[in-house]
Amino acid sequence: DAKTTQPNSMESNEEEPVHLPCNHSTISGTDYIHWYRQLPSQGPEYVIHGLTSNVNNRMASLAIAEDRKSSTLILHRATLRDAAVYYCSGDTDKLIFGTGTRLQVFP
């Protein structure tokens, strides 16, 4: 299974951008990079995914390194509702989660 590495925690102030990094150095060339987040007492929810090109959706942007060994989830303007644990995954055919990054957002 592909291994991912993320910082344990990050902090941000409300309305500021947040860049959440992920290393997935063992990812294969055809595996999608997925990001999910988990709010307290809830199941994980999908944030974004991509293969090679940078991706944007209503929740976030995903910047993928050219060698695909790392990616960055970008929250353009953090809100209090974005406080959660963020997981990245890059694996064949199933999601493999590490310990994730706990994002704290301060008002």
Added chain:
Amino acid sequence: DTGVSQDPRHKITKRGQNVTFRCDPISEHNRLYWYRQTLGQGPEFLTYFQNEAQLEKSRLLSDRFSAERPKGSFSTLEIQRTEQGDSAMYLCASSLDGVYVDTEAFFGQGTRLTVV
């Protein structure tokens, strides 16, 4: 569609008892996944199905654990002779296809198991 549904939401059982959890995926989703999550850890992959076929089972999964998806719709996860170490949140997820393609998975709220 109301999303992925798991039942029960909470289960307290005595050590040594058997428990069974149910997951109803989003209709027409071919893939169904089971995960286990303990406090402070990310969800740990257990097993997954493509329709009724169980494609992979984690090497870490004890023989006391078994999962089925008999008609390719709902799935059950059974734990026999429960141990205190089985106490965790059990999460189910479904997706239209495998995550190796351009798709996303939807998770249920989970079943919290407490073994006393």
